[in-house]
Amino acid sequence: MSNTLTAPARAAARLGFFERYLSFWVALCMVTGIVVGKFLPSFTALLRGLEFGKGSQINVVIAVLTWLMITPMMMKVDFSSIRNVGRRPAGLLVTLLVNWIIKPFSMALLASVFFRLIFAAFISPTEADQYIAGCVILAAAPCTAMVFVWSHLTNGDPAYTLVQVSVNDLIMLVLFVPIVQFLVHGASSLTVPFAVLLTSVIVFIVVPLIAGTLLRAWLVGRHGRTWFEGILLPKFARVTIAALLATLVFIFAFQADNITDRLSHVLLIAIPITLQVYFNAGITYGLMKWLKVDHSVAAPGALIGASNFFELAVATAIALFGPQSGAALATVVGVLVEVPVMLSVCAACNRTRHWFPAPLEGEV
Numbered sequence: 001m002s003n004t005l006t007a008p009a010r011a012a013a014r015l016g017f018f019e020r021y022l023s024f025w026v027a028l029c030m031v032t033g034i035v036v037g038k039f040l041p042s043f044t045a046l047l048r049g050l051e052f053g054k055g056s057q058i059n060v061v062i063a064v065l066t067w068l069m070i071t072p073m074m075m076k077v078d079f080s081s082i083r084n085v086g087r088r089p090a091g092l093l094v095t096l097l098v099n100w101i102i103k104p105f106s107m108a109l110l111a112s113v114f115f116r117l118i119f120a121a122f123i124s125p126t127e128a129d130q131y132i133a134g135c136v137i138l139a140a141a142p143c144t145a146m147v148f149v150w151s152h153l154t155n156g157d158p159a160y161t162l163v164q165v166s167v168n169d170l171i172m173l174v175l176f177v178p179i180v181q182f183l184v185h186g187a188s189s190l191t192v193p194f195a196v197l198l199t200s201v202i203v204f205i206v207v208p209l210i211a212g213t214l215l216r217a218w219l220v221g222r223h224g225r226t227w228f229e230g231i232l233l234p235k236f237a238r239v240t241i242a243a244l245l246a247t248l249v250f251i252f253a254f255q256a257d258n259i260t261d262r263l264s265h266v267l268l269i270a271i272p273i274t275l276q277v278y279f280n281a282g283i284t285y286g287l288m289k290w291l292k293v294d295h296s297v298a299a300p301g302a303l304i305g306a307s308n309f310f311e312l313a314v315a316t317a318i319a320l321f322g323p324q325s326g327a328a329l330a331t332v333v334g335v336l337v338e339v340p341v342m343l344s345v346c347a348a349c350n351r352t353r354h355w356f357p358a359p360l361e362g363e364v
Helices: 002-013 022-039 041-048 060-075 079-087 090-118 125-139 145-153 158-183 194-223 225-235 237-254 256-261 263-290 295-306 310-321 326-351
Strands: none
Touching: 022 041, 022 237, 022 256, 022 326, 041 237, 060 145, 060 194, 060 237, 090 125, 090 158, 090 263, 090 295, 125 158, 125 263, 125 310, 125 326, 145 158, 145 237, 145 295, 145 326, 158 194, 158 295, 194 225, 225 237, 237 256, 237 326, 256 263, 256 326, 263 295, 263 326, 295 326, 310 326
């Protein structure tokens, strides 16, 4: 009974000033990024050119900010608790079903219907192909980095979230390329650069995971677990949110011209992507509830099923079609849509916590 009463309180307590008004900060950062990109083009080009290896499209600035965003989340993970995932496989199986069967194919269907039929009077067939390609790339890259932020906001199980993300990353190494090749209509000769995918996974996942693990072991050994979890970790909340907001500023600065030159198309692209986010979040959350999965697993699972690895998607679209392409624009619109929409999904998950069974005593 005590767990049922205190879980919402713990989720509410973790919402600081920035989290409570995150929607406003997100919108402000997007606008700021576009302004910077338009009025400081030389500075923006200089930063955009900083990459991990020639042609990798993995921007150094975005990578560093991602490390600041994810490493504190990785520091929360107690690897001894990962064994509990084997006792609760339903959440992981639902996540994999939605991410690799339902999500990419539903996005391809929605994008085709909207861009080739409903919006045919507003965009050319060539633009439609580009936008569909961008949406497919976006949907074929399940969320990794941002999931730890969403999990944090819903009081999710960090160890289980890590397993969900890690399994997705391993599957992504095998399925990302063939899924994109299969679903992008008329692009049978499309070659998704494996180096971009591998570098992205290493930069955005492996590096912060190793850093977080080593820091946790060192700090717990030096100061004790109580100090580490009760005093140090809460101080990182603002760092995580600040890194997220700065990431948005730079992504939108780098794509400012592409966004402003086709503003009406941005609105059109946002419609199927928004529908897809809510559809996948809803079906994942519903399946989790039906299977009586703990809320600490169900909420992050719904968020993983709905959100995307936008850092990878943007980099891949640019590497394939160029920075000013329609495919690149579609992936950036995915960022534009995802952050505020996912915040609404987080809020819905927190409000419906009572739909799920309380965790068993001693369960992580």
